Amino acid sequence: MTTVPGLAARGLTDAEVAQRVAEGKTNDVPTRVSRSVSEIVRANVFTRINAILGVLFLIVLSTGSIINGAFGLLIIANSVIGIIQELRAKNTLDKLAIVGQTKPMVRRQSGDGFAARPLAPHEVVLDDIIELGPGDQIVVDGEVVEGANLEVDESLLTGEADPIPKGPGDPVMSGSFVVAGSGAYRATKVGREAYAARLAEEASKFTLVNSELRNGINKILQFITYLLIPAGILIIYTQLFTTEAGFKRSVLAMVGALVPMVPEGLVLMTSIAFAVGVVRLGRRQCLVNELPAIEGLARVDVVCADKTGTLTENGMRVAEVRLLDENAPAADVLARLAADDPRPNASMQAVAEAYKLPPDWAATAIAPFKSATKWSGVSYGEHGNWVIGAPDVLLDPHSATAEEAERIGAKGLRVLLLGRSDLPVDHADAPGTVTPVALVVLEQRIRPDARDTLDYFASQHVAVKVISGDNAVSVGAVADALGLHGETMDARELPEDPQRLAEVLEQCTTFGRVRPDQKRAMVHALQSRQHTVAMTGDGVNDVLALKDADIGVAMGSGAPASRAVAQIVLLDNKFATLPHVVAEGRRVIGNIERVSNLFLTKTVYSVLLAIAVGLGGLSARFLGTDPLLFPFQPIHVTIAAWFTIGIPAFILSLAPNNERAKPGFVRRVMTAALPSGVVIGVATFCSYLLAYQGRQAGPTEQTQASTAALITLLVAAIWVLAVVARPYEWWRVALVVISGLAYVAIFTVPFTRELFLLDPTNPRTTAVALAVGLVAAGAIEVIWWVQGRVLGERRRLWRQVG
Structure with a gap:
């Protein structure tokens, strides 16, 4: 706490602060917008999928078949896992937010005098005197009471590009920031009265929106919904009104058809992957202000790095x-x-x-x-x-002194x-x-981890552009020392035309004497060439570029304004943390793509099977043929999901994955899942028809036919898992093998066969089912290789080492 002498505005006394707190004149806008515990519980319990499963669960219970209601456990599992993971993420984020919080310097009573001390934004009250300096973010609306060459950038609020001089009596708005000078202002609007404060609130909002991955999953869910409605209506009608199998068996068949159509774990697995990513990055002191930034940085192909504070350490001598x-x-x-x-x-x-x-x-x-x-x-x-x-700014760049400075x-x-x-x-x-008097030579230490970080980006084909306000030759020398070779350019020679600027940016690697507005223009120019741009920085001159980049990364020790607008804040100030963020994004994207393949394949074959059985039921209604009862009861589809989707999907969603993020998430998932789903649906239906003995069949024959269809489905579905798990490592092979052996155990142990209503004792039926399943598995394998050839993707069975 530093005492400030000769103040024009002394600040508030303890009694004055207490009075304002009692009157509710506090800055009660939360510094971080995250859901409360009760909101998290409600959001994970009262979901559309839980509602659908809950209704079907009650219908099954009405038949008295408790075992067939086992899928109801999914409601509990989905809710509990979702709640636990989101609470972990919330706890991590809230702790990091406190560490990285902007704390304005507020003048308050201190003993017999007054002093400026850092306070959390929510501790500010009406009429507080808040000091300002370069890089400070203005946290509440106010009126300037002191100013010494004070200039404020309000571009984030008003779009006004030029800094605005502020003197005593001038208003300042929350969300703006100081670019030059110093001063103090009195808080005139606090809390939700300050309209502009919402900008700062939004800047640090923890959100799952504007995510390519989540948008893709929403498209997939829309597609599934379009399939569910007609297939659901058809299966409900045929099972209840054409099979003549009795109310209990018809209802169980109907529910058995509807349950697997619901992608109950897809959104859950996505949320878990994101939440675990937040926790993992939190352990590395990386604050994620906006969750999609994790996946966004994984898609980045250009990193614009400031030199000072990023490639070099902040301290100089x-x-x-x-x-x-x-x-x-x-x-x-x-x-x-x-x-x-x-x-x-x-x-x-x-x-x-x-x-x-x-x-x-x-x-x-x-x-x-x-x-x-x-x-x-x-x-x-x-x-x-x-x-x-800068010597080349204060003097003629061609003067002897300026040239000597450039040599140094x-x-x-x-x-x-x-x-x-x-x-x-x-x-x-x-x-x-x-008139030159002296050249002051400052030494900057290169961050020890900068070289490895740049090497990592080079190996991942991510271009790095060094953008600095320092002398271009000096910046180029630092970049060259780090192994970042390429042309260096003085930004004062950059063209203003966006197209020409984009061309120069493609050619050059290092830029010096870059103005803040040029940093922003450079980001825009790169984006115009379809690049996904990450901007790293720590100073007030980086704010505009950080805000407009696809991903803004600020250092924890940087200016409060830069931390407020960035999506990611490296609280430990380590540039080397960025590769870990990239890797985390790749893990999330790659693993969710794998998981989506599993869930979407299940939905496709479930819908196709329901339509096939439904059309068979309609033919029975109008043509007088034998009606088709849906082959599976709810317990069958429940156990089918255990080891082909549920448990493997959970493990795969959290596994390491360093594959580069590629565009076209929805197209790739649909291209992979649709053919596999069709193959499984057709094979399962054919196996069922071969084993089905018509309406004259007794309960034993019907159970055997259902078991045969389930065997075919499981053999093909396990092979889909085997394909999705590629390229193999030992644990992925173990995951597929253990999943297959789990079903072997379920079908061979008498207790589980009786519990799950299975009967594989008919050798001919079981053999035919296995044969059809193997044919389907072979078709899925061929499709996987053909797809790789058509899409131009190299298919590999085993992960390359090194």
Whole structure:
């Protein structure tokens, strides 16, 4: 807590704060929008799928067949698993949100005086005095009470591109951020009264929307719904009104047909995969503000990385000061400039560390540093007007001093020019003519993990563009030291035309002297070439680009504004965490695609089988042939899902998966699942017809026919699992083998055969069923290889090592 001397606005006393809290004049807008425990429970229990299964469960219970109601356990399992996983994710996110929370500096009573201290946004009350500096996000609406060259960017609210100067009496809005200068404002609207505060609330919202993966699954569910309605009506009519099998058997057959049509675990598995991803990334101190960012980063093919704070460490030190004017008091000026900067950036912090004894000079004018101008300065009356900034901006780039600075920068060092100006720094034409006094050489340490991270992206064919406000030669040297080779360009030479800009971005790798508006334009240009762009940064100059990139990644130590607009915040400030985020996204996307294949295949063969049996029932109604009873009772379809879908899908959804994310999720899933589902549906129906003995069949013969159909279905469905599990590793092979052996045990153990209403004792019927199942498995295998050839995808049985 730092005491602030000579305040124009002292802040509130403890009594004044208590009074406002009692009156409800607090900033009660939540910093993170996540569902409460009760909302999570309701959302996982009262689902459409649970409602459908619940009604069918009650219908089965009305027949008195308890064992056939076993599928009702799915309601409990879906709800419990969903609730547990979402609560884990919520707990992780809420803890990380507290760590990464923006905390404004609020002036409050402290002992006998007043001091500025960091508070959580919800602790702010009406009339609080909040201090501002570069990079600070404005958390509530207010009115400026103090300002020193204060400039605020409101583009996220109003679309106004240029920073707006703010002085005492001017309004400021929550959601905007400070780009230059310093000051303080009084909170005039807090909580939900501040309309603009909703932007900040939305910026940190935990959501599952705008996800290509979830949108794809919704399309699949829509497709399934279109199939379910006619197939459901048909099977209900034929089983209840044409089979003449009695109410109990007809109802059980109807439910047995409807239950497998419902993709009860697809949405659940997707949610679990996302939630587990959040927890895993949370362990790496990675805060996911928007959940689809996990999958979005897996699709990224261009990463725009800021140099300072991303490839290099934030901290710097003064390596050398080269005097150009031996008579100038360079050391005194540097010490004074650092002391007069209320919110020093990394460069000025290094200067302050090196020069700790400032002279007693009074500032007559101050010009804060701006990313757009690349310099700052202070006028000291008779002691002169002093500026410090980029040599190639303050001087003619072709001057001897600027060229010397560039030679030094070519070694990867940052170089600042200290110069004397002929104009006061607050003059409209400042900095005017600058006389060079000294070159301040700053040393930046390259992050030890940066090289490995860039190598990873290169191996994954993800292009990296280094975009920095530093000298282009210096930025290029750092990139080259990290093994990132390519052309370097000064952003002052970039074309403004978006098409030409996109062409330059395709050709060059490193860019220096980039303005904040250019960073945004570069992101847009890359997106215009159908690239999925991730932007990493930590400064206020990165905010606009972070907001407009497909995925914004901010460092935890960065400016509050950059953390607020980013989808992902690396709280440990490690660039090396990004590959883990990419890997997590790939795991989610790849595994959900596998799981979707299993669930959609089941729905396709269930619908096809229902339609085939239903049409058979209609023919019996109108042509006088034998009616067809649906082959399966609810318990049969329940056990069929255990080891062909349920348990394997859960394991596969959480397994490691480093395959690159590819577009066309829905097309690939439908292309894979539809043929397999048709093969299984046709094979199962044929097997049933071969074993079915008509209306004269007794209960034993009907059970044997149902068992035969189930055997065929399971053999083919296990092979679908075997195909989906590829490329194989030992545990994937074990998963398929154990799933198959589980059914062998169910069909051979007398207790389970009786419990699950199975009868495989007819050798001829069982042999035919196995043969038909093997033929279906062979067809599924052929289809898998043919699809790979048609789609141009390389099919592999075993995972490559290394």
